[in-house]
Amino acid sequence: MKFIKENGPHIKSDDNSSKIMTRVLIALIPIVCYAIFKNTILVYFFTSQSFFSSLHPLFMIITGVCVSLVSEVLWFKFVLKKSFNNSIKETKKSFSIIPGLLLSLVLPTNVPLWVVAFGAFCGTIVGKMLYGGFGQNVFNPALIGYLFISVSYNSLLGSPLNAYELDALAGATPLTNLTSLGYYGVYDSVVGSYGSLLNFFTGTIPGAIGEVSKLLILVGFLYLAITKTIKWRIPITYILTVFILTAIIGYGIGLGLWYPLFHVLSGGLLFGAVFMATDPVTSPVTQIGQVLHGISLGILTVAIRFLTPYPEGVMTSILFMNMLVPLFDKIGVKLKYAFKKIYIPIIIYLILVVVLVLTIISNVNNSKNNTVDDVGNKVTITETKKDGNKTTYIVTSKGWGVIKAEVEVVDKEIKSIIVTDKTGETQWSEIEKENYIYKVITNQKDINNLDAVSGSTFSSNALKNIVKKVLSEELK
Amino acid sequence: MIRGLKIDGKKEMSLSEEIIDFSSPDKVYVPLMNNNTPCDCLVKKGKKVKKGTVIGIRKNMDFPVLSPVSGIVVDIDKCLYLNGEEVPCVVIENDKKETVLKKVLVDDIAKYTKEEFVELLKKCAVTGMGGSDFPTFFKYKSDASFLIVNAVECEPYLTADMMLVKLKAEAILESIDAIRKINNIKKCFIAFKENNDIVRNAFLEYIGRYEDIVLSPVKNIYPMGWERHLVKSVLNLEYERYPSEVGVIVNNVSTIFAIYKALKFQRNITKRIVTITGEGFTEPINVLVKVGTDMSSIIKKIGKYKGEKLKFIAGGPMMGTALSSDHIVVSNNLGAVTIISDTEDYKNECISCSKCVNVCPAKLCPVLIMKNIDNVNELKKLHPELCVECGLCSYVCPSKLGVRDFVVKAKGKVRQ
Numbered sequence: 036m037k038f039i040k041e042n043g044p045h046i047k048s049d050d051n052s053s054k055i056m057t058r059v060l061i062a063l064i065p066i067v068c069y070a071i072f073k074n075t076i077l078v079y080f081f082t083s084q085s086f087f088s089s090l091h092p093l094f095m096i097i098t099g100v101c102v103s104l105v106s107e108v109l110w111f112k113f114v115l116k117k118s119f120n121n122s123i124k125e126t127k128k129s130f131s132i133i134p135g136l137l138l139s140l141v142l143p144t145n146v147p148l149w150v151v152a153f154g155a156f157c158g159t160i161v162g163k164m165l166y167g168g169f170g171q172n173v174f175n176p177a178l179i180g181y182l183f184i185s186v187s188y189n190s191l192l193g194s195p196l197n198a199y200e201l202d203a204l205a206g207a208t209p210l211t212n213l214t215s216l217g218y219y220g221v222y223d224s225v226v227g228s229y230g231s232l233l234n235f236f237t238g239t240i241p242g243a244i245g246e247v248s249k250l251l252i253l254v255g256f257l258y259l260a261i262t263k264t265i266k267w268r269i270p271i272t273y274i275l276t277v278f279i280l281t282a283i284i285g286y287g288i289g290l291g292l293w294y295p296l297f298h299v300l301s302g303g304l305l306f307g308a309v310f311m312a313t314d315p316v317t318s319p320v321t322q323i324g325q326v327l328h329g330i331s332l333g334i335l336t337v338a339i340r341f342l343t344p345y346p347e348g349v350m351t352s353i354l355f356m357n358m359l360v361p362l363f364d365k366i367g368v369k370l371k372y373a374f375k376k377i378y379i380p381i382i383i384y385l386i387l388v389v390v391l392v393l394t395i396i397s398n399v400n401n402s403k404n405n406t407v408d409d410v411g412n413k414v415t416i417t418e419t420k421k422d423g424n425k426t427t428y429i430v431t432s433k434g435w436g437v438i439k440a441e442v443e444v445v446d447k448e449i450k451s452i453i454v455t456d457k458t459g460e461t462q463w464s465e466i467e468k469e470n471y472i473y474k475v476i477t478n479q480k481d482i483n484n485l486d487a488v489s490g491s492t493f494s495s496n497a498l499k500n501i502v503k504k505v506l507s508e509e510l511k
Numbered sequence: 512m513i514r515g516l517k518i519d520g521k522k523e524m525s526l527s528e529e530i531i532d533f534s535s536p537d538k539v540y541v542p543l544m545n546n547n548t549p550c551d552c553l554v555k556k557g558k559k560v561k562k563g564t565v566i567g568i569r570k571n572m573d574f575p576v577l578s579p580v581s582g583i584v585v586d587i588d589k590c591l592y593l594n595g596e597e598v599p600c601v602v603i604e605n606d607k608k609e610t611v612l613k614k615v616l617v618d619d620i621a622k623y624t625k626e627e628f629v630e631l632l633k634k635c636a637v638t639g640m641g642g643s644d645f646p647t648f649f650k651y652k653s654d655a656s657f658l659i660v661n662a663v664e665c666e667p668y669l670t671a672d673m674m675l676v677k678l679k680a681e682a683i684l685e686s687i688d689a690i691r692k693i694n695n696i697k698k699c700f701i702a703f704k705e706n707n708d709i710v711r712n713a714f715l716e717y718i719g720r721y722e723d724i725v726l727s728p729v730k731n732i733y734p735m736g737w738e739r740h741l742v743k744s745v746l747n748l749e750y751e752r753y754p755s756e757v758g759v760i761v762n763n764v765s766t767i768f769a770i771y772k773a774l775k776f777q778r779n780i781t782k783r784i785v786t787i788t789g790e791g792f793t794e795p796i797n798v799l800v801k802v803g804t805d806m807s808s809i810i811k812k813i814g815k816y817k818g819e820k821l822k823f824i825a826g827g828p829m830m831g832t833a834l835s836s837d838h839i840v841v842s843n844n845l846g847a848v849t850i851i852s853d854t855e856d857y858k859n860e861c862i863s864c865s866k867c868v869n870v871c872p873a874k875l876c877p878v879l880i881m882k883n884i885d886n887v888n889e890l891k892k893l894h895p896e897l898c899v900e901c902g903l904c905s906y907v908c909p910s911k912l913g914v915r916d917f918v919v920k921a922k923g924k925v926r927q
Contacts, residue, residue: 036816036821036837037836038834039820039822040595040834040835041853042915042916043829043830043832043833043902043905044828044830044902044903044905044915045822045824045828045829045831045849045851045853045854046828046829047854047856047908047911048906048908050907051857051909051911052862052864052909052910053857053859055862055864055909128859128860129860168860170859170860170861171860266864266865315864315865319865320863320868320876321865321876321879322868325865368876368893369892371874371876
């Protein structure tokens with residue numbers, strides 16, 4: 036009798052990569068269901084939107100999934116010249132629908148379908164197939180897709196609020212709101228306008244399609260961790276780092292324990308940490324490497340949230356840290372055989388954290404003390420032109436960046452403000468939506484009582500400061 | 512922390528009350544091998560031999576290969592060894608008289624000096640019967656404070672050690688006690704899986720007679736039988752290369768029984784228990800066979816193969832070698848033959864899931880070794896030489912890659 040001669044072991048575990056993908060999808064099902072419920076069903080019943088347009092988020096998810104699947108099949112068929120059946124087989128093995136699905140879940144609710152398709156296509160082709168296909172990619176394909184969309188069509192991304200929320204809450208997402216407040220605000224202004232932190236946990240706040248319900252994400256995480264599907268150390272250390280850092284910052288600027296909780300429960304942190312940072316192909320394999328990866332992600336996310344005008348920072352952090360994965364693994368291997376040297380990364384991280392936290396605390400405290408009345412050093416008049424009874428002031432005013440404007444004054448009254456440069460203002464669209472410049476001019480006599488545009492406080496204050504400065508100049 | 516994995520043991524398959532005695536073959540094929548080193552042949556065709564006659568020698572250690580039967584050497588041929596290779600062997604026709612070189616019966620087996628003991632182990636060609644086939648006298652050359660008897664048998668399907676304990680617990684304990692007295696060992700431990708009641712009960716019956724022998728249940732994981740795991744689990748000690756560094760000797764329970772034969776009768780072990788098991792065989796069972804028996808003749812007498820795409824494995828499914836034929840001869844270190852169907856593998860690309868890293872008992876990074884297989888400098892940093900080839904990395908791999916093969920290859924590359 037002839038027997039099969041093959042290298043051992045001759046028994047294998049009954050787990051395989053297709054089961055892994057199935058488990059990831061199972062963890063995503065409740066999240067997708069909730070996303071559809073919140074963004075389509077609620078919208079349909081509580082707003083005047085037509086049935087078809089309220090289904091838009093569902094169509095986005097379907098588009099993302101289909102486009103990433105189809106573009107992979109086409110790549111196998113036409114670029115790698117495989118037969119159609121083989122192409123289908125290959126895509127079954129390569130987690131092909133995951134990038135499109137994850138991408139659609141991190142987008143705002145009203146992105147045009149063709150933009151979603153563009154992102155899913157770029158994510159699959161550029162983020163995955165060009166690197167040599169499944170298992171070879173350096174960056175998370177879904178995030179490559181996100182990067183392509185946000186670089187090319189940022190203006191089309193629009194507001195993350197769905198129609199129902201636009202009716203209920205005039206404003207931005209909690210993180211955008213916090214950013215425009217200068218990272219400092221009492222509980223009522225930061226959390227209160229969205230309900231309570233419990234709303235953050237259950238997901239009844241505005242945000243991207245799939246990332247709002249922290250409860251369901253946690254359930255998914257537990258399921259994936261217990262079934263040993265994902266590298267659980269990464270999300271745990273990532274979220275813990277963000278929590279600890281923001282807790283210290285909160286303490287430094289005089290806010291309570293709700294502040295770090297707010298940071299952890301806001302935006303895409305949980306979703307990114309559980310579903311994107313743990314993408315097996317683009318995360319470290321050593322245990323120490325995974326811990327370092329998680330901590331670095333946390334530090335970078337906090338840095339982006341507090342030191343740049345971008346309110347979110349999770350996607351950017353994950354994308355950036357993808358590059359450092361080989362480094363983390365190298366350190367992980369080194370420390371495995373020389374564990375006593377663990378103090379070296381600990382010291383490096385401690386220094387990083389201390390510097391970062393101190394910078395942020397002093398930044399936030401500074402801007403907290405700089406009240407709106409402190410106009411003098413925020414607005415500069417660079418030129419004054421007199422023409423009869425009309426005076427034109429050319430001013431620069433600090434908003435997020437620097438606003439440049441020409442202000443025409445007749446009889447000590449501002450007649451017009453022409454903004455010539457607003458490139459530094461990230462939330463300028465809110466200003467335009469509210470026609471805020473007109474409001475500033477009409478309310479110039481009582482400027483201190485004019486409310487800032489929610490979601491764009493910095494730019495609003497900059498405009499108000501211009502009015503105050505120019506009027507006080509006129510009175511001299 | 513002791514790393515490993517719970518694997519379905521499937522031991523009940525081959526367990527039975529008795530073992531079948533097949534220890535009287537017509538011909539034996541004694542492989543001239545010791546611990547994967549070829550030995551020189553010392554007999555010619557036509558020579559009459561008795562049980563215990565030296566028929567070969569391992570030159571570099573002056574370690575003998577002894578005849579398991581009495582009879583006439585009829586040929587010097589080649590036979591299939593458990594590593595899958597054809598190795599030289601001495602073919603002896605068994606006269607079934609079982610005549611021994613010198614009939615001895617020692618009453619008090621503890622009455623040896625340490626030097627006599629070591630010399631006896633060498634003369635009687637006692638080797639590691641758990642699989643290594645390494646000459647046992649070497650372990651007793653230096654002084655030790657602890658002896659760990661390995662009755663773990665963590666490899667799935669195998670029950671040969673369990674059956675030996677069940678049948679010979681008394682002799683094994685006597686042997687351990689003698690070894691302890693001769694070598695001035697402080698304490699002896701018998702390590703077995705915590706859920707293995709057969710081994711526990713067999714020893715419990717007699718262990719009351721001995722003071723310094725302790726039953727030491729260990730976790731039911733694979734590879735718990737690895738020396739390093741045992742020393743860590745039983746004594747909480749760690750060592751660089753050999754357990755002797757921390758004054759520990761680890762012996763398989765069947766080796767202890769071979770030592771018993773050496774102490775009591777001053778001759779070599781000529782028979783051993785072999786498990787014939789697996790889903791691919793109709794009558795899984797333990798048999799008692801002479802060293803040098805062609806297993807195919809015995810398998811034919813017991814049952815039939817069943818199923819398609821069968822694998823015939825010398826040893827257990829985790830560490831054993833798949834052979835192309837069933838004409839394997841029994842050697843000291845062959846504990847089982849397992850016949851199972853080939854697995855249907857859903858092969859895929861490596862997804863860096865890190866399961867192999869989490870499970871590796873030697874704390875290696877198999878996935879990184881696999882990815883750096885062509886980069887020797889990088890491989891050296893990953894220490895593939897520490898691999899014990901337990902096969903868990905390939906076992907857990909969700910993409911069903913032959914991870915262990917890469918690590919073994921890397922091992923060779925680094926050693927060059």
